[in-house]
Amino acid sequence: MPEVQMTEAEFEVYLAKARELSLFFREIGPKYDVDNTFAYPSIKAFKDSGLGALPVPKEFGGPGGSILHTSKIISELSKGDSAITLAYNMHFIMVGITMGLMSETQNKYWLGRVADGEIMFGPFSEQRAGFSGLADMKAVPQSEGGWRLYGKKTWGTLCEAADIITTNATITDADGNLPEDFQERVNAESFFIADFNVDEDGQGDGIRIEKTWDALGMHSTGTHVIHFDGLFVPEDGFICEWRSGAFGVLEWASLMFASIYLGMQYRVLEESRAVLSKKTLGATFGAIVAQDTKVATVGHIIDGIGDMASRVELSRRVLYQTCQDLIDGKDDEWPLELRFPYIGLAKTFIAENVMNMTRHAMSMVGGSSFRRGTIFERLYRDSAASMFQPLNSDQSRTYIGEVLLAPEQLND
Amino acid sequence: MSVFKDAEEVYAFIGGMFEKAVQEPSFIEATKNTGLVVLVTQTDPDATMLVDFPGQKVLVGDAAANATPTVQLRMSSDNSNKFWQGHLNFTLAMAQRKVKLDGKRSVALKLLPLTQPLFDTYKQVLRDAGRDDLLV
Ligand SMILES: Cc1cc2nc3c(=O)[nH]c(=O)nc-3n(C[C@H](O)[C@H](O)[C@H](O)COP(=O)(O)OP(=O)(O)OC[C@H]3O[C@@H](n4cnc5c(N)ncnc54)[C@H](O)[C@@H]3O)c2cc1C
Numbered sequence: 001m002p003e004v005q006m007t008e009a010e011f012e013v014y015l016a017k018a019r020e021l022s023l024f025f026r027e028i029g030p031k032y033d034v035d036n037t038f039a040y041p042s043i044k045a046f047k048d049s050g051l052g053a054l055p056v057p058k059e060f061g062g063p064g065g066s067i068l069h070t071s072k073i074i075s076e077l078s079k080g081d082s083a084i085t086l087a088y089n090m091h092f093i094m095v096g097i098t099m100g101l102m103s104e105t106q107n108k109y110w111l112g113r114v115a116d117g118e119i120m121f122g123p124f125s126e127q128r129a130g131f132s133g134l135a136d137m138k139a140v141p142q143s144e145g146g147w148r149l150y151g152k153k154t155w156g157t158l159c160e161a162a163d164i165i166t167t168n169a170t171i172t173d174a175d176g177n178l179p180e181d182f183q184e185r186v187n188a189e190s191f192f193i194a195d196f197n198v199d200e201d202g203q204g205d206g207i208r209i210e211k212t213w214d215a216l217g218m219h220s221t222g223t224h225v226i227h228f229d230g231l232f233v234p235e236d237g238f239i240c241e242w243r244s245g246a247f248g249v250l251e252w253a254s255l256m257f258a259s260i261y262l263g264m265q266y267r268v269l270e271e272s273r274a275v276l277s278k279k280t281l282g283a284t285f286g287a288i289v290a291q292d293t294k295v296a297t298v299g300h301i302i303d304g305i306g307d308m309a310s311r312v313e314l315s316r317r318v319l320y321q322t323c324q325d326l327i328d329g330k331d332d333e334w335p336l337e338l339r340f341p342y343i344g345l346a347k348t349f350i351a352e353n354v355m356n357m358t359r360h361a362m363s364m365v366g367g368s369s370f371r372r373g374t375i376f377e378r379l380y381r382d383s384a385a386s387m388f389q390p391l392n393s394d395q396s397r398t399y400i401g402e403v404l405l406a407p408e409q410l411n412d
Numbered sequence: 413m414s415v416f417k418d419a420e421e422v423y424a425f426i427g428g429m430f431e432k433a434v435q436e437p438s439f440i441e442a443t444k445n446t447g448l449v450v451l452v453t454q455t456d457p458d459a460t461m462l463v464d465f466p467g468q469k470v471l472v473g474d475a476a477a478n479a480t481p482t483v484q485l486r487m488s489s490d491n492s493n494k495f496w497q498g499h500l501n502f503t504l505a506m507a508q509r510k511v512k513l514d515g516k517r518s519v520a521l522k523l524l525p526l527t528q529p530l531f532d533t534y535k536q537v538l539r540d541a542g543r544d545d546l547l548v
Contacts, residue, residue: 186504244503248521332516337506339517410455411509412488 001326002099003055005064011072014065018073019051022080029081029220033378036214038160038222046119046161051077051128053115055095055391061115062106067096067251068323078263079270082382083220084264086159089256094122094166095216096252098193101245106236110164110193121162121196123153123226130155131390135189135242137228140176147166147236148172148206149228151190152185156226159209163195168242169228191239191246192375194231206231217381250390251343257389258319259346261354267313268357271375272300272308274366278302311353322346338354339390348393351355352388358383413548414492417475422459423472425541426452434468436533439526446522449470452479453487459536465513465526483515483523498531499548 006014024045032039046052055070056062065073070092077085095114099107114120125131137151149169171188173180179185202209202224210225239245281293288298295301323342325331334342358380362369367374391399416422430452433439443465452461461475471479487495491510494500502524505511513520538546 183504185502186501244501247503329518332518334517336515336517336520395497406509410486410488410492410512412456 001067001150001329002064003180004066004069004327006066006069010063011065011069013239014051014054014063014069014073015076016300017051021045021049021051021076025080025084027078028083030373030375030378034373035085036219039081039089039220040160040405042084042087043119043161043219046116050117052088052091052095052117052119055092055099056111056115057099057107060099060111062111066257066323068327069321070096071255071262071319071323071405073260074256074315075263075266079259079266081220082260082264082379083218086218086260086385087161087221088119089260090121090158092161093117093240093253093256094120096256097122097246097249098166098239099189100249100252101240102193106142106193106239115165117375118163119158119161120164120166121158123156123159124168125151125153125155127154130388132395134169134185134343135168136178137167137169138176138178139171139190139192139233141171141174142232143174146237147192147233148230149233150176150230151228153226153228155223156209157221157223159198159224159226160202160222162196164193165207165226166191166193167228167245168192168402173267186243187241189242191242192233193239194237204231216384217378218385228392232281250340253390254340254344255323255326258315258322258350258385261347261350261383262312262315262319263359265308265315265350265354265357267375268354268361268379269305269308269312270363271360271379273305278304279365301364304360308357308360315350315353318349319346320369335403336398337403341396343390344396347389348391348396349390352393353365353385355370414489415493416457416459419449419457419459419473419517422492423461423490423545424455425537426454426496426534427461427470427472428458428537428541429496430463432468432533432537433526433530434465434470438529439465440468442526443484443522447482447519448522448526449482450523451476451479451484453484453486454492455486456488456490466476469543476502481515483513483520485523486512486514491544494548496527496530496534497548498528502527506512 028041030038051073053062054065054073058064065301074089099111112389126133126136128136131392139147139149141147168191170178179188198204198209208227210227212225213223258340277296279295283291284293331339362376363378446463450463459548460476462471462479462481
């Protein structure tokens, strides 16, 4: 982990900006959920806030916020609107990942641009297999140097706002053939960074956006398909071999996703309290038979809110402590192979809790929460996305279990 | 059948590469305050080497097994022969449990950037000994 360069007083200024931007996201969020499009006015607001530069180290022109500072900012924004924030979360993830892997010269150039307000995104997942699938996208070497990228990425969150693209592709031979040998294929899978220039119809030179995003939730992420029809990446756009590089820096992915869903938990609790502290059922004849029943006095509602608050507090502690452990280098003590899934536990724990909370909120608030347009049905839909981002709970458990059950002898 | 006849061959070639590395000024500089003391344990044939980068010494056999490392690296002797020539993807080999790396992450990760310059040294050791048959 890079050293923490930002003081808490400096951070307060950023947090205040995040609170302001969060209110704006909260205001516009419902419209873009209904419209099922990217929240376009968020672009200017995000750029104006200067928050995108937060994790950029001071030597590259940023304020040098830590992973914990970044996490807090993301949760604050997500409290306003998780879908809009999930889009900008891709920027923070890719800034975190690239800054740990790029050369000094690359960091100076690309992070300098981020410090000046530019936005990054990172489409990696493909149709055949998501994040864990080796890239079928090809990087074909060019005789004049550099590569042309050919293929399709099916999850291009934030593409409508981005200036810089980061992605993975497998370097082929000059004729565009992927290596047949598995190890060679792993060696050839590479991490690239390039300019992302498309016009307002999403058409660029060798790259285009196909607007396909239509999903259960997270509508305003604008997670469209990105077609690479020969995008040219010059030699200095090569960052590193992808899997070896990513191995050491994927905390930026899992902990930033965790931060999104922690912010969503804050919102679920806030909205549930707001409704349930006031709601009156009048005369009831059911579990409680009374002339006037206030839901705030019903046992399972009292317990339910207590349960939610406990989950929020536990999630917050797990996330903050995981970030702090990384800052303090405590991950040094964990078995090397388990570092990534152990870091990922914060995300899987929070994902499971947020899904529990959005379902529970609906059952406590009652049928009205099921109507389209209520905050609860939106949070319920949006929280389902937490199942997928890497590592998911199933894969984390498999990963950990496999390591722990592996026989002592090495396989050859 | 392993590419190495016995532990002595492992010590002569892989150990020989480490002997050169610990005396090499750029390595001495790069590993000065790292605490990088690597125990390399190989199987088939079994061989144990301790590479004490800051102490600039290499121990083999029982002497190596009795010393205290900060990082432990385990793999078969065939994979070691491939690895030190740059033909084994370390991350993949770890994920496939062909290689095991133990120790504090911050110290262990200091080893990896050092391996690249050793590939040429190892190949040269093999060529000098007339063992081109071990080149992959
Ligand atoms: C709202 C949203 C936004 C997203 N934005 C982006 C983005 O900007 N960029 C991006 O790259 N991706 C993005 N994704 C994609 C996401 O992170 C996943 O990569 C994607 O959902 C597909 O991967 P998967 O693992 O879910 O499915 P698959 O890879 O198709 O997996 C199918 C099944 O196989 C299992 N599986 C997969 N691989 C392994 C393995 N190696 N070992 C064991 N089991 C395995 C999975 O657990 C799952 O059960 C986004 C997803 C969502 C929901």
